Amino acid sequence: MKITAIEIGKIAIPLKTPFITALRRVDVAEDLVVKVHTDDGHTGYGNAPATVVITGDSHESVAAAIKYIIGPKLIGRDIDDREDILDTIHQSMVHNTSAKAALDMAVHDLFGQRYGLPLYRFFGGRKTRIASDLTISVNAPDTMASDAVRAVSRGYSHLKLKVGIDPAMDFQRVAAIRKAVGPDVTIRLDANQGWKPKEAIRLIGRMEDAGLAVELVEQPVPAADFDGLKQVTDHVATDIMADESAFSPRDVFRLLAMRACDLINIKLMKAGGLAPAAQIAAMADAAGVACMMGCMLESKVGITAAAALSAGKAVITKNDLDAADLMAADPVRGGITYDKDHLVVPDAPGLGITAIDGWLPLKD
Numbered sequence: 001m002k003i004t005a006i007e008i009g010k011i012a013i014p015l016k017t018p019f020i021t022a023l024r025r026v027d028v029a030e031d032l033v034v035k036v037h038t039d040d041g042h043t044g045y046g047n048a049p050a051t052v053v054i055t056g057d058s059h060e061s062v063a064a065a066i067k068y069i070i071g072p073k074l075i076g077r078d079i080d081d082r083e084d085i086l087d088t089i090h091q092s093m094v095h096n097t098s099a100k101a102a103l104d105m106a107v108h109d110l111f112g113q114r115y116g117l118p119l120y121r122f123f124g125g126r127k128t129r130i131a132s133d134l135t136i137s138v139n140a141p142d143t144m145a146s147d148a149v150r151a152v153s154r155g156y157s158h159l160k161l162k163v164g165i166d167p168a169m170d171f172q173r174v175a176a177i178r179k180a181v182g183p184d185v186t187i188r189l190d191a192n193q194g195w196k197p198k199e200a201i202r203l204i205g206r207m208e209d210a211g212l213a214v215e216l217v218e219q220p221v222p223a224a225d226f227d228g229l230k231q232v233t234d235h236v237a238t239d240i241m242a243d244e245s246a247f248s249p250r251d252v253f254r255l256l257a258m259r260a261c262d263l264i265n266i267k268l269m270k271a272g273g274l275a276p277a278a279q280i281a282a283m284a285d286a287a288g289v290a291c292m293m294g295c296m297l298e299s300k301v302g303i304t305a306a307a308a309l310s311a312g313k314a315v316i317t318k319n320d321l322d323a324a325d326l327m328a329a330d331p332v333r334g335g336i337t338y339d340k341d342h343l344v345v346p347d348a349p350g351l352g353i354t355a356i357d358g359w360l361p362l363k364d
């Protein structure tokens with residue numbers, strides 16, 4: 001099975017409600033989807049949503065990296081040389097993790113197809129269903145409370161609340177939601193870098209004193225401030241998770257060595273795909289630090305790949321793989337299905353994706 005061509009196209013999917021974080025607002029999710037074709041008629045799928053405020057990657061930069069730098073090095077390569085192809089993807093250029101993730105995913109998809117192996121089995125095959133939280137966008141406290149109640153009525157028992165806009169109002173947001181959903185719903189927070197270290201320590205302490213029962217706080221401080229992240233971790237009882245601080249395996253090695261966080265959020269778009277994401281999971285496992293499998297605002301292509309890794313690794317104990325469930329339409333045929341708050345992984349070879357509706361090839 002040899003790679004013969006790589007096509008790049010885009011899909012646009014309206015969201016059920018606007019996605020609002022401390023970093024950005026999105027009304028329509030746009031995802032770049034690559035198709036990697038082989039000489040025996042197979043197609044491997046991968047995706048790369050542009051999340052410029054987090055990864056720095058735009059659709060233009062992803063397409064250029066694939067088309068001019070990494071892609072040409074993959075043409076003619078045999079899928080049986082998987083590790084060698086993955087080395088090429090990851091060593092062709094620095095940064096550009098979204099472009100690398102899209103190609104790494106497609107290569108794994110083709111490898112699964114080559115051997116009739118569902119990807120979740122390739123990564124360990126521990127489960128066929130994984131539970132995810134649902135994200136509640138940052139808004140006025142009463143709006144967030146009603147969004148949270150609606151999410152619980154849809155079957156979600158874990159909610160990830162976006163905060164990080166301003167600490168006093170963030171306290172009101174969490175208090176309003178806890179009051180609305182009661183004590184049995186798990187509440188996790190994602191500040192998306194919005195607080196300063198001392199501000200975070202005071203605010204999380206206040207939430208602890210008020211008995212708001214927050215399970216974890218994701219990325220309280222700016223991504224580059226590893227010392228600030230450690231300061232927060234060391235001064236609160238609530239678990240602190242690194243997200244934007246934890247891109248590459250090397251970042252995670254540093255975070256683990258510093259004991260700067262209690263948990264790691266792994267995302268394919270930050271790590272550069274499944275191979276480096278699996279490396280991160282293995283390092284965290286060795287350090288005794290549990291992980292969340294997270295996602296960007298991306299289609300079911302990337303969510304299916306992330307779910308396959310999560311379903312195979314015991315160290316991944318939490319999932320924030322709700323992106324495709326935040327969307328009002330699903331143009332991806334095959335892949336995972338949502339069953340209330342669970343994702344069911346496909347039993348078909350590779351990612352099990354058969355077609356993408358509304359996929360428009362990128363023009364030069």
Ligand SMILES: C[C@H](N)C(=O)N[C@H](CCC(=O)O)C(=O)O
Pocket residue numbers: 021024051054135190192243294295296297320321322323
């Ligand atoms: C979609 C997922 N639940 C999520 O919240 N991811 C964000 C970043 C997503 C984005 O801005 O596209 C995160 O965990 O920070």
Ligand SMILES: [Mg+2]
Pocket residue numbers: 190192218219243244265
């Ligand atoms: Mg996050």
